[in-house]
Amino acid sequence: MMSTADLAAIRLTLELAAVTTAILLVIGTPVAWWLARTRSAWKGVVGAVVALPLVLPPTVIGFYLLLLMGPHGPVGQLTQALGIGLLPFSFAGLVVGSVFYSLPFVVQPLQQAFEAIGERPLEVAATLRAGALDTFFSVVLPLARPGFVTAAVLGFAHTVGEFGVVLMIGGNIPEKTRVVSVQIYDHVEALEYAQAHWLSAGMVVFSFVVLFLLYSRKRGGVR
Amino acid sequence: MISAIRTVLAATALTLGVTHAFAAEVQVAVAANFTAPMQKIAAEFERDTGHKARLAFGATGKFYAQIRNGAPFEVFLSADDTTPAKLEEEGATVAGSRFTYAIGRLALWSAQAGVVDDKGEVLRRGAFAHLAVANPKTAPYGAAAQEVMHRLGVAEALAAKLVTGENIAQTHQFVASGNAELGFVALSQVWADGRLTGGSAWLVPAGLHAPLRQDAVILAPGRDKPAARALAEYLRGAKATAIIKSYGYGQ
Numbered sequence: 001m002m003s004t005a006d007l008a009a010i011r012l013t014l015e016l017a018a019v020t021t022a023i024l025l026v027i028g029t030p031v032a033w034w035l036a037r038t039r040s041a042w043k044g045v046v047g048a049v050v051a052l053p054l055v056l057p058p059t060v061i062g063f064y065l066l067l068l069m070g071p072h073g074p075v076g077q078l079t080q081a082l083g084i085g086l087l088p089f090s091f092a093g094l095v096v097g098s099v100f101y102s103l104p105f106v107v108q109p110l111q112q113a114f115e116a117i118g119e120r121p122l123e124v125a126a127t128l129r130a131g132a133l134d135t136f137f138s139v140v141l142p143l144a145r146p147g148f149v150t151a152a153v154l155g156f157a158h159t160v161g162e163f164g165v166v167l168m169i170g171g172n173i174p175e176k177t178r179v180v181s182v183q184i185y186d187h188v189e190a191l192e193y194a195q196a197h198w199l200s201a202g203m204v205v206f207s208f209v210v211l212f213l214l215y216s217r218k219r220g221g222v223r
Numbered sequence: 224m225i226s227a228i229r230t231v232l233a234a235t236a237l238t239l240g241v242t243h244a245f246a247a248e249v250q251v252a253v254a255a256n257f258t259a260p261m262q263k264i265a266a267e268f269e270r271d272t273g274h275k276a277r278l279a280f281g282a283t284g285k286f287y288a289q290i291r292n293g294a295p296f297e298v299f300l301s302a303d304d305t306t307p308a309k310l311e312e313e314g315a316t317v318a319g320s321r322f323t324y325a326i327g328r329l330a331l332w333s334a335q336a337g338v339v340d341d342k343g344e345v346l347r348r349g350a351f352a353h354l355a356v357a358n359p360k361t362a363p364y365g366a367a368a369q370e371v372m373h374r375l376g377v378a379e380a381l382a383a384k385l386v387t388g389e390n391i392a393q394t395h396q397f398v399a400s401g402n403a404e405l406g407f408v409a410l411s412q413v414w415a416d417g418r419l420t421g422g423s424a425w426l427v428p429a430g431l432h433a434p435l436r437q438d439a440v441i442l443a444p445g446r447d448k449p450a451a452r453a454l455a456e457y458l459r460g461a462k463a464t465a466i467i468k469s470y471g472y473g474q
Contacts (some may be wrong), residue, residue, distance in 0.1 A: 071401040087352055089386045135264040171386030171397065172358065185389070187360040189284035 002089075002198055008175045008197075009183040016091070017159040017181060020098040023149070024106040024155045027099075032110035050107045054098060062168025065097050069169070089171035094179070097165040105157040113139065113147020141195065157210045161203070235465040246273035249450035250295055251374050252286045254302035254437065255392035256327060256409035260470045261300065263465045272457065274450040282390035288440060290315060297445030299456050300324060300437070301364040304390070307350035307440040320441035324458045327435030328410035329367050329427040330463050336423050337422060339357040341407045343425040345405065353386045355397040355406025364391045368407035374431050394403070414471035437472075 002010075035047055053061060068075045076086050087093035117140060125135040141148075163181035170177035170187070180199055187196035208210040253261045258280045265276040279286075283302040290310060291294055299316075301307045304323065311317050328456070332345070333339045338351075341431050357365030365387070372378040386402075388394030398406040408428075413420055440459060445451030457463055 021331075066400055066402060069402075086352075086402060166390060167393075171353070171355075171403075172389070173386060186358065186360065188288060189282060189358070189389075191284065191288065221369070 003195065005020060005174060005178075006180075006195065007170070009178050009180045010202075011177060012091075012177075013160055013181075014164075016098060017156045018102035020102060021152055022118070023095065023099055025152060026100060028103065028106040028110055028151065028155075032107045033114055033140075035107070035111045047177045051104045055211055058101060058162065058164025059168055061101055062165040063164070065093075065100070066169050069093060069096070086131040087176060089170045089173060091192045093169050094166055094177055097169055098102055098159045101162055101165050102155045102158045105158045106151040109147050109150040109154060110144065113144040116119050116147075117143050119183055122155075129200055142211055146217075149217075151202060153210060155215050161207065202220065243293040243397055247446065247448065247450040248275045248277055249297050249448060250277050251279065251300065251454065252290070252294070252296040253280050253299045253300045254283050255280050255390045256302055257300055257325065257390065257437065260411060260466050260472070261417070262319075263466050264458065267462055267466070268454060268457050270349075272450075272453050274453055275295055276450075276454055282361060282388050283363065285390075295444050296442055297448055298439065298449040299442055300328070300439045300458075301436055302325070303433075304438040306438040307438040308441070310440065315443050317441040317446050319444065320455060321438055321453070322440075322459065323436050324340065324439045326429075326433055327364065327367075327437055327465050328429065328471050328473065329364060329371065329432065329435070330408055330410040330413055330471075331405060331427060332398060332408045332422055333396075333405040333424070334401055334422040335404070337424040339405055339425050341425055342365070342382050343427065343451045345376070345425075346372070346381065348376060349377075349380060349384070351404040352384060353403035354387050355386050355388055355394045355403035355408075357394045357407070358387050358389060361472075362388075362390050362394075364409055365394075367427075370432040371407070371427055376409070381406045402443075403445055410471035416469055417471075426471075 031046070031050065032201050035043060035050070066088055069079070070076045071080070071086060079087055080083060084092075087096055121139050121143065122135060125139050130138065149195050161181065162179065163185070166177065166182055167185070170182065171181070172178050172182055178186075180203065184196050184199045184203070187193070187199065244436055251261075251265075252299040258421045261278060261280075269275050278294070283306050286294075286296070286299060286301070286373050287306050287310070290299065291313070292374060296373055299307060299310070307316065307321050311318070311321055330371055331339050346354075359365035361370040367379065386397060388397055388406075391412070395412045398408060410426060413422065413424055439455060441455055442449050459460045
């Protein structure tokens, strides 16, 4: 069965995924909106940066974050100057890593949803003298709702499955940075295969259920 | 003249063919702490014997699981003596091929000069935020570090400051990047040609922890491979021994 350490790892993982998803929805929405509407030459650059975590090995992300957020890295010097201290080996550090790691899983569905809305509803709103913010909250948000659901679910699930980034910057501290995937790795290394199975099977079931619900959702919403 | 050339060509072809027949590859799983010396030894081994050693570095526990599940390693250089013994019991090795190739030394190390004193007093003062150790559950160097902290009576006071590396290589990375101010690493990682390569360190007295006996063994897939036998032989030879010692290992 699961030990208290396993349960602590599960709780920590869910917390991390929840915080990461919330942050990603807040910062991902304007980025996705800009990407969906812009004609700027920077669109390709920003789009590529957003998609980088799709192709980069998580260890690469983790390795550079470890250096960037360390005492000699620019981010580390900034956080120290701000009195926050250093981010590696902390929950905050994992959140930063996860936000980058799961970025495309939130931004891309949002961007697609925004693109699917098209020009017409915005023009109609403009003729009715709706301001930009009013248009966004009264027209765009309701129309893009399915996109937000997809973005939130994928962002959350992808963060739950994170391993390489946490391994590199986490330090495997119980109840602080030891998430489920690292706990599984520890079990396997210590030849505790029964415990590894409990957690691993749980991850498989969780991932399947989440994706099943997502993909069997009635299509539509974005017209 | 032409026949002479032909003879030379034939002889050359024959020699090349023969060399090729003898030169082979050997797949080696190497404990992370032995990375640097093994790279050097493998280069010498190739030069001296013509055999090529293909090296994989990692955690001993991970290698154990991989070997049990059919990984094609032919020689295993473990970070401990229990894992090769276990593999031997399970019949996964060539009987009688197990031997100690090095005795590990532990070092308390900081990438910065002047942080670690040469008696380890820094542990008692505790004026640091993070102390990196390898996972004591899976890495022998981590278990040794734990033992040292218990012996010194600082284990409880330091528990909240520990950050755990997956293996000794990652532990070193935590300290080298400065994210952990200091950490317990393998001496071989910070030691070359008889001195510290940088930063400051306390060479932990060997009496403070159980000996870090590191055993090597020829695995079942290496049974009929001359290259595997040659490497095991080479590791015990004078050249390899000198390299191993230069990295601070005992023997």
